Amino acid sequence: MSAPSAPPYAEVIGDPIAQSKSPLIHGFWLEALGIAGDYRRAHVKSDGLAAYVAERRDDPDWRGCNVTMPHKAAIMDLVDDPGAVRGTIGAMNTVVRQPDGTLIGTNTDAAGFYAPLAELDLEGAPVVVIGAGGAARAVLFALARANVGPVTILNRSPLKAMGLLATFGLKGDVVALDAPLPPAVLLVNSSSLGMTGQPPLDLDLSPLPAGAIVYDLVYSPLRTGLLQAAEARGLDTVDGLDMLIGQAALAFELFFGAAPPEGRDDELRALLTAG
Structure with missing residues (x-):
């Protein structure tokens, strides 16, 4: 046998x-x-x-x-x-x-990221994405399919981030991590900043309009500093478990x-x- x-x-x-x-x-x-x-x-x-x-x-x-x-x-x-x-x-x-x-x-990742946003009309909506690594590529791929724009990327390496905008056919800009946020309907943190053991992500969210959505892909901790700051302003939030499970x-x-x-x-x- x-x-x-x-x-x-x-x-x-x-x-x-x-x-x-x-x-x-x-x-x-x-x-x-x-x-x-x-x-x-x-x-x-x-x-x-x-x-x-x-x-x-x-x-x-x-x-x-x-x-x-x-x-x-x-x-x-x-x-x-x-x-x-x-x-x-x-x-x-x-x-x-x-x-x-x-x-x-x-x-x-791309489909998992977009699932919580699928019922929203984001066509032409201004978006901010933090980071330009592998997760950012999936995020930008999904956002391009949703016809968002313009997209502002906050990243340490401007050249790498500019290449991503071109790769996905997105119009927008690249600024430093400490640059003021533009008004945006959606803010996505695709970086590891704010993750347990990583540097914090400290952003002034005051430029975001009421009704903006703050989406943090970090899930350890689940309630990141970014999400807590967004909640304090009464903004809608999406935590990292949504993408992780999706x-x-x-x-x-x-x-x-x-x-x-x-x-x-x-x-x-x-x-x-x-x-």
């Missing part, structure tokens, strides 16, 4: 990785659906990324991984790209293993072949915010 196959598993990789809540999310869904499987953290440094990918490629139980900082660009050189993610978003956050060992990279839902279906259970988001958020 042949030995029974091991349960399938997926992972989230990054450096650092201990703060990731993805195992909680996927574990909650696996249990709710009664799927025999696992989802783990894997601490992968930049100089070990290629070896990690090569090792997992030969593991038939490995269904794939989510990719977080700082690997969203580097991973593109190690996997197949049938959806032309490199030429569009320019960053991958999900790798899926095919039965023949082929590894396909994709991006679920992108995870798309990846979960790719990994395990089933959609997350419906009507369980409140339970999931309570789990993620406990303690």
Whole structure:
């Protein structure tokens, strides 16, 4: 008799990785659906990324991984790209293993980011985006599809940020991180500023009009200084769990072949915010 196959598993990789809540999310869904499987953290440094990918490629139980900082660009050189993610978003956050060992990279961040905004009419709306890394690429890709504009990027490296505006066909400007905010309907923090262990993000939000939305992709802590400042001004806020859960839902279906259970988001958020 042949030995029974091991349960399938997926992972989230990054450096650092201990703060990731993805195992909680996927574990909650696996249990709710009664799927025999696992989802783990894997601490992968930049100089070990290629070896990690090569090792997992030969593991038939490995269904794939989510990719977080700082690997969203580097991973593109190690996997197949049938959806032309490199030429569009320019960053991958999900790798899926095919039965023949082929590894396909994709991006679920853009759809996950935009899900809480989908019912809004943002066409022509002025937007501010903080940061110009892999998360910013997904954000700008989604915003370009929504025909927003103009877009002002706050970033340490103006040249890199200007390139992003051109890449996504967006009109706007690039200013320093300490520059005054322009009036904007939507402010998105796509940087790591304000994350636990990172420098704070101190912004004067007074230029934002009443009714503006402040969206912070950081989820550790969940109530960042930026969101607290926005709430103090009576502005609408979106926290990082919205994008985290949204992108995870798309990846979960790719990994395990089933959609997350419906009507369980409140339970999931309570789990993620406990303690």
